[in-house]
Amino acid sequence: MDRVTKDELTPKIVSALLNSDTDISLDDALENDMILSMGPQHPATHGVLRLLLRLDGETIMACVPEVGYLHRGYEKMAENMSFTEYIPHTDRLDYLSPPANNSAYALAVEKLLGIEAPPRAQYIRMMMMEFSRICSHLVAIGSLAMDIGALTVFLWTLREREKVLNFYDEICGARFTTSYTRIGGVAQDVKPETFKGIKQFLDEFESNIHEFEKLLNTNKIFIQRLEGIGQISAEDAIDIGLSGPNLRACGVEFDLRRATPYYFYNDIDFKVVTFSEGDALARYFVRCDELRESRKIIYQILDKMPNGEIMLNSPKKVTPRKVEIYTKMEELIHDFMITNFGVNPPIGEIYSAVENPKGELGFYIVSNGEGHPWKMKIRSPSFCNIQSLPLLTKGYMISDVVAIIGSIDPVMGEADK
Amino acid sequence: MELKEKILLKLKTHFKDVDFSTEEFRGEYCITIPNKIIVDACELLKNDEELAFNLCEDITAVDWGRLNNRFTMVYFIFSMKNRFRLKIKCDLGDGVEKIDSVTSVWKSANWAEREVYDMYGIEFNNHPDLRRMYMPESFEYHPLRKEFPVMGIPGSLSLPKK
Structure with missing residues (x-):
């Protein structure tokens, strides 16, 4: 075989090989940085999140999220x-918990208008918020387990979520993008049969949580992949703006349901779940325990559920009832x-x-007295968590990294708005 | 003494010849601070042991769509100790699109200020990493400014050539 002589090589390649900037020979194999682009189309980044990682061997020196x-x-x-037109768009923020977004938005607009939904509507909203917490945490736990190799759990948690989605279907008429709330109430009432179904679901739910916990809590691989990983201290967590279960996993007892109570959360007895370790495993444990707390809350909501109106009767601020639109002049004008x-x-x-x-999840609404906001800012939790x-x-x-992203549980629909 | 009065008193004693105006709407307390002292004031609010506003929830700006005094910065800070949310407003002034960054006070301000820079084009002095948050770097406009049309500007995003 003929050897390639120096003259046959193009001068460019020769100069590139001699240039120290493009020299790829290694002096010490352990002291070389590499840049790895993870995502945006990576299955473990939970959507279109891109991470630029600077690696030294397999150790992460720096990470830049995009x-x-x-x-x-x-x-x-x-x-x-x-x-009112904006309500369906709130579904698409955190698309794993649309009713919670709907309720949060409706609450913000009602605060701006200075009105309050009737008690029954508020209790129904609370119930839906807790259901969406259950839904969201089930997906979070399942996909965390799936990210680090335990596929079965995902199927089991999604089976539970499926049951909740069926209740969404009965209550709102949609399984996923619910658009359930209205300004001043909720779209439709919950039927008594649905409450029965919910009670039955909750009775079985405790043992079902236990079922998938049995798969994970004694699983050596699962524990070893999460314990001590992605650890953060309470001070750092507050400083960087973590919130929700991620903050509570650092030992900070901070829950807006208790800190700045809204709806009827003051009348509800529940524990703010905290763990002190601040690692990925603690974040998993917080979510598991919050499932139980949510179950407890929904039981209490079902007991306390008052009868009565589900929409506020205040024709100047809330869309009037259909019957009155057809029969009364004033209401017809207001509806128009x-x-x-x-x-x-x-x-x-x-x-x-x-x-x-x-x-x-916060909504900042600036109104200049017109029918649409002058400005609206969404404070999205996933954005701050990322x-x-x-x-x-x-x-x-x-x-x-995969385990850490899974334990932080970001949803890109919300982070990117 | 009520916490609201305490906050105002502490600010007034620390910054002697500065005017603070306050407003309250739907139970939300808001203090307007001149933009010169924003970082010092935030440091005071965070580090004071009684007030302890340790959580910076969000930072945003409002474009009022007028020629004079067009932008207002809005800061939402929360004191976990007192369970109290304070809104700080800060007018940028005529023709000014710059303000000091509060990233040195709360780290969480980093991305929030990047978002404001991206959406409103307000620049932050001493910000560690002032890049666009959502839009690509080559994008020339600032989408949440009032003159930017909802439908977008055709050709503003570079697409692959045919």
Whole structure:
């Protein structure tokens, strides 16, 4: 075989080989950085999250998250539609817990308008919020387990979630994008049969949680892949803006349902679940225990569920009832005005935050007295949680990144708005 | 003494010749601070043991769509100790699109300020990593400014050539 002579090589390649910048020979194999782009189309990044990792061998030296692949401009769109029209868009924020988003948004607008939904509507909303917490945590636990290799759990948790989605179907008429709340109430009442079904589901739910916990809590591989991984101290967690279960896993007893109570959470007896370790395993344990707390809360809600109206009767601010629109002149006028020009809130601005499954979801609405907001800002929990990834991943191995993302449980629909 | 009065008193004693205006709407307390002292004021609010506003929930800006005093920065901070949320407002002034970054006070301000920079084009002095948050770096506009149309600007995003 003829050897390639120096003249046959193009001068460019020769100069590239001699150039120290492009020299790829290694002096010490352990002291070389590599840049790895993880995502945006990576199954373990839970959507279109891109992480740029600087690696030394398999150890992560630095991590730069890139978001914005799912940016749809919801804040801009909100400025150009009425308050009621925006409700379906809140479904698409955290698409694993639409009813919680609906309720959070409706609560914010009601605060701006200075009205309050009737008690029954508020209790139904609370129930839906807890259901969405159950749904969201089930997916979080299942996909965390799946990310680190335990496939069965995902099927088992999704089986439970399926039952909750069936209740969504009965209550709202949609399984996924519920758009359930209205300004001043909820879209439709819950039937007594549904309550019976819910009770039955809750009775079985405890043993079903235990069932998948048995698969994980004694699983040596699962524990070893999570214990001590992605650890963060309480001070750092507060400083970087973690919220929700991720913050409570660091030993901070902070839950907006207790800190700034909304709806009837003051009348409900539940424990704010905290774990002190601050690692991925603690975040998993917090979610498991919150499932039990949510179950407890829904039991209490079912006991306390009052009878009565599900929509506020205040024709100037809330769409009037159909019967009255057809029979009364005033209501007909108000209906026309609300449908065409929107509810006109007073000039002012409010910030209303609730404890969503992922953390603190806040709406900041600036109103200039017109039917659509002058400005709306969504404080999304996933966005703030993803911000902590550089802190959490530093110094861990590349295979831990998957576990850390899973334990943080981001939803990109919400992070990118 | 009520916490609201305490906050105002502490700010007034620390910054002697500065005017603070307050407002309250739907039970939300809001203090307007001049943009010169924003970092010092935030440090005071965070580090004071009684107030302890240790959580910075969100930072955003409002574009009022007018020529004078167009932008207002809004900060939502929360004191876990007192379970109290405070809104700080800060007018940028005529033709100014710059303010000091509060990242040195709360780390969580980092991304929130990047988002404001991306959406409103307000620049932050001393920010560690001022890049666009959502839009690509080559994008020239700031989408949440009032002059930006909802439908977008055709050709503003570079697409692959045919």
